Amino acid sequence: METTTLIGQLPEVTAAGVAIKAILILAIISAIAGFGTYLERKVLAFMQRRLGPTHVGPYGLLQIAADGIKLFTKEDIVPQHANSLIFKVAPVITAATAFIALAGVPVFPDFTIPEFIPVLGGTFVPSIASDVNVGILFVIGMMAAGLYGPLLAGMAQANKWGIIGAARTAIQFLSYEVVTGLSLLAPIMLVGSLSLIDFNEAQSGGITSWFIWQQPVAFVLFLIAGFAETNRTPFDLLEHEAEVISGYATEYSGMRWGMFFIGEYANMITISILAAVVFLGGYNDFGFIAGWIMILLKVAFFFFLMLWVRAAWPHVRPDQLMWLCWKVLMPIAVINVVVTGIVMMV
Amino acid sequence: MGLEQFKNRNVGTQEYKVLNLQESPKTPMAKFTQVAKRTFKGELFVGLGVTVREMFNALFRGQMHTVKYPLEKLPISPRYRAIHEMLRLLESGHYRCIGCGLCEKICISNCITMETRYDENQRKEVSEYTINFGRCIFCGYCAEVCPELAIVHGPRYETASEQRASFSLFEDMLTPIDKLSLQQEYDGFGAVSPNADENIKKTPLAY
Ligand code: SF4
Numbered sequence: 222m223e224t225t226t227l228i229g230q231l232p233e234v235t236a237a238g239v240a241i242k243a244i245l246i247l248a249i250i251s252a253i254a255g256f257g258t259y260l261e262r263k264v265l266a267f268m269q270r271r272l273g274p275t276h277v278g279p280y281g282l283l284q285i286a287a288d289g290i291k292l293f294t295k296e297d298i299v300p301q302h303a304n305s306l307i308f309k310v311a312p313v314i315t316a317a318t319a320f321i322a323l324a325g326v327p328v329f330p331d332f333t334i335p336e337f338i339p340v341l342g343g344t345f346v347p348s349i350a351s352d353v354n355v356g357i358l359f360v361i362g363m364m365a366a367g368l369y370g371p372l373l374a375g376m377a378q379a380n381k382w383g384i385i386g387a388a389r390t391a392i393q394f395l396s397y398e399v400v401t402g403l404s405l406l407a408p409i410m411l412v413g414s415l416s417l418i419d420f421n422e423a424q425s426g427g428i429t430s431w432f433i434w435q436q437p438v439a440f441v442l443f444l445i446a447g448f449a450e451t452n453r454t455p456f457d458l459l460e461h462e463a464e465v466i467s468g469y470a471t472e473y474s475g476m477r478w479g480m481f482f483i484g485e486y487a488n489m490i491t492i493s494i495l496a497a498v499v500f501l502g503g504y505n506d507f508g509f510i511a512g513w514i515m516i517l518l519k520v521a522f523f524f525f526l527m528l529w530v531r532a533a534w535p536h537v538r539p540d541q542l543m544w545l546c547w548k549v550l551m552p553i554a555v556i557n558v559v560v561t562g563i564v565m566m567v
Numbered sequence: 568m569g570l571e572q573f574k575n576r577n578v579g580t581q582e583y584k585v586l587n588l589q590e591s592p593k594t595p596m597a598k599f600t601q602v603a604k605r606t607f608k609g610e611l612f613v614g615l616g617v618t619v620r621e622m623f624n625a626l627f628r629g630q631m632h633t634v635k636y637p638l639e640k641l642p643i644s645p646r647y648r649a650i651h652e653m654l655r656l657l658e659s660g661h662y663r664c665i666g667c668g669l670c671e672k673i674c675i676s677n678c679i680t681m682e683t684r685y686d687e688n689q690r691k692e693v694s695e696y697t698i699n700f701g702r703c704i705f706c707g708y709c710a711e712v713c714p715e716l717a718i719v720h721g722p723r724y725e726t727a728s729e730q731r732a733s734f735s736l737f738e739d740m741l742t743p744i745d746k747l748s749l750q751q752e753y754d755g756f757g758a759v760s761p762n763a764d765e766n767i768k769k770t771p772l773a774y
């Protein structure tokens with residue numbers, strides 16, 4: 222099984238392979254998103270010296286199934302004065318864009334289905350569903366488009382908390398997107414390509430070639446913007462219970478709400494993969510550890526970091542977020558880009 | 568011995584910390600330095616450190632706080648006033664109540680009902696004794712007034728039931744005869760908890 226040799230002797234990527242990959246991503250990431258809720262509850266509980274879910278199944282593992290059943294069987298309510306079309310479409314936007322974004326990032330190693338399996342035998346399943354040459358741009362753009370979900374949902378539901386949530390979505394979007402773009406610009410200049418595979422190749426020279434050493438500032442900026450992008454604490458303004466009930470998701474119930482949830486967790490995974498590929502050496506082998514294990518470890522670390530931060534830090538006010546993004550992070554990002562450019566010229 | 572040491576009322580070991588809240592900066596430069604200072608001070612990582620430390624304490628040092636309630640229960644104070652119990656004499660196993668009726672008389676919500684009669688030895692016998700727990704306010708007067716330490720408050724605080732009459736008949740409250748050896752002696756109304764000394768802040772007797 223070739224895991225990391227994406228350049229060169231690649232077998233031909235067929236439509237069947239991409240389709241299989243798409244199904245794999247959908248199935249596995251949905252499952253991981255469900256498992257992520259379990260992990261989040263457990264980790265948060267441990268950090269607060271609680272036990273978390275324990276009763277359903279061993280160690281509470283089947284809690285995911287119980288939650289899933291609950292989500293699917295809940296009454297699906299569309300509020301009377303809501304714009305029902307937009308209300309119904311909005312969660313689909315969030316979930317769909319989250320998964321479309323995953324099409325552009327490498328998820329799991331590539332492999333060839335063994336010959337002895339009928340029909341599909343011999344099909345090469347690529348690590349990346351669609352290696353567009355503007356990979357990063359595509360992923361970031363898709364995740365940004367995903368913000369339409371909360372925005373439309375909040376405005377369509379005829380609920381004041383929803384409206385506030387939508388307004389916060391707008392300002393959050395306006396704030397962090399600049400930082401995300403600018404912080405990624407510096408590594409992009411270094412690599413000279415937007416393809417994530419080129420990023421991976423550029424960092425194949427062991428731990429010293431990771432971009433986090435060359436671009437620590439960009440890494441921190443990207444991490445901060447990534448937290449804002451995925452609505453995680455300390456930037457979970459959109460649905461902060463203590464302030465706006467559930468923000469944009471106030472009127473949602475059942476599976477529609479579940480789609481927002483899955484979208485959020487898929488986004489967390491995407492951001493983790495992006496951070497791992499762009500700054501932490503991607504899926505290159507690390508010593509004796511295979512590349513695909515490395516990327517899983519890195520993604521797991523970033524996922525854990527998000528939960529960790531949620532347990533530790535309070536969240537900021539919307540105006541503080543704008544202040545932070547526009548007055549602090551953006552100038553730093555610009556300076557970082559300029560300095561990178563000067564260093565490259567010299 | 569002077570009076571001074573009696574006047575010192577802070578006998579305990581409390582360590583109050585006074586928060587040092589500085590004034591918010593006024594000038595733009597002062598604001599900038601404050602932001603820069605806070606940014607590079609690493610306070611955020613202290614927060615991260617605390618949470619991860621607590622996680623390790625909880626997972627590996629047995630400092631998990633959760634009490635799995637229906638399976639394990641916290642001890643309650645001996646002064647807790649829950650469902651009443653009628654105690655028995657330890658020697659004979661006979662119930663202690665002498666049917667004096669003081670508890671019925673003092674009960675401020677009038678929820679104790681009792682009937683007594685003379686038995687064959689011309690001694691008073693309790694023929695009926697019920698407490699209407701729908702009305703009882705668990706004030707504890709009945710336990711306080713009882714001359715025989717017969718009626719006491721037990722530790723049974725889970726009082727949900729299907730029947731209004733649950734727990735409230737004389738036989739229900741009476742210590743089962745086979746559990747006589749397990750009967751907890753009641754320290755009397757207003758008994759202090761066993762760890763009372765730890766909980767009480769010493770204050771001087773003279774001022
Ligand atoms: S606790 Fe108070 S209200 Fe309840 S039976 Fe005793 S005296 Fe009456």
Ligand code: SF4
Nearest residue numbers: 664665667668670713
């Ligand atoms: S006060 Fe005590 S002894 Fe007298 S009737 Fe009530 S329970 Fe019995």
